[in-house]
Amino acid sequence: EVQLLESGGGLVQPGGSLRLSCAASGFTFSSYAMNWVRQAPGRGLEWVSAISGSGGTTYYADSVKGRFAISRDNSQNTLYLQMNSLRAEDTAVYYCAKGPSGVGWLRPNFDYWGQGTVVTVSS
Amino acid sequence: QSALTQPASVSGSPGQSITISCTGTSSDVGGYNYVSWFQQHPGKAPKLMIYEVSNRPSGVSNRFSGSKSGNTASLTISGLQAEDEADYYCSSYTSSSTLYVLFGGGTKLTVL
Numbered sequence: 001e002v003q004l005l006e007s008g009g010g011l012v013q014p015g016g017s018l019r020l021s022c023a024a025s026g027f028t029f030s031s032y033a034m035n036w037v038r039q040a041p042g043r044g045l046e047w048v049s050a051i052s053g054s055g056g057t058t059y060y061a062d063s064v065k066g067r068f069a070i071s072r073d074n075s076q077n078t079l080y081l082q083m084n085s086l087r088a089e090d091t092a093v094y095y096c097a098k099g100p101s102g103v104g105w106l107r108p109n110f111d112y113w114g115q116g117t118v119v120t121v122s123s
Numbered sequence: 124q125s126a127l128t129q130p131a132s133v134s135g136s137p138g139q140s141i142t143i144s145c146t147g148t149s150s151d152v153g154g155y156n157y158v159s160w161f162q163q164h165p166g167k168a169p170k171l172m173i174y175e176v177s178n179r180p181s182g183v184s185n186r187f188s189g190s191k192s193g194n195t196a197s198l199t200i201s202g203l204q205a206e207d208e209a210d211y212y213c214s215s216y217t218s219s220s221t222l223y224v225l226f227g228g229g230t231k232l233t234v235l
Binding site: 035037044045046047050059061062065095097106107108109110111113114115116 | 126157158159161163168169170171174175180210212214215216221222223224225226227228229
């Protein structure tokens with residue numbers, strides 16, 4: 001059974017940093033692209049970042065580029081999101097989502113999602 | 124880049140069919156068959172209902188179907204049931220150099 005378990009959320013002041021983790025199980029982690037998607041309170045879904053199965057290629061939304069960094073440890077089956085220079089508008093539930101495998105991994109076929117971790121940026 | 128355009132809300136009675144539209148551009152919805160649809164119940168994580176325009180993941184009811192014409196994708200739910208009441212989001216690959224995935228703003232489905 002595929003499971004994704006996020007952790008690392010919390011309350012942080014503007015300008016602060018947080019590192020989110022997503023522990024994966026039930027599939028060959030290194031074979032699949034992984035993504036972070038967030039949802040601000042009462043708002044819709046916003047794609048944040050993606051990383052290829054090998055970790056060699058990453059993509060970011062304009063809203064987080066230069067402040068967030070996605071990475072993965074395939075030996076530990078874990079996905080990360082390092083968030084720096086946090087702003088109030090980064091307040092959201094952050095989900096990790098499993099993407100497709102193979103060459104065509106740039107597809108929004110997000111077939112499994114974690115339960116989310118809450119990030120609140122406030123003074 | 125702007126989000127994909129969805130109606131804010133749709134409604135239908137049990138047993139009826141409804142369709143939710145998702146309008147983009149030739150750089151996303153119209154240019155690629157990489158459109159997905161997600162269902163989200165309050166307080167829950169999204170669930171993939173349709174991928175690559177019209178494919179259903181294993182376990183998703185065949186009451187859900189997807190299609191695309193030009194720059195607009197559509198999700199149709201037939202035989203509406205009470206448990207279908209949820210928010211629905213479309214998403215698409217985009218060829219923008221700075222983005223990879225766009226989401227629609229979401230559509231609230233109410234089963235009357």
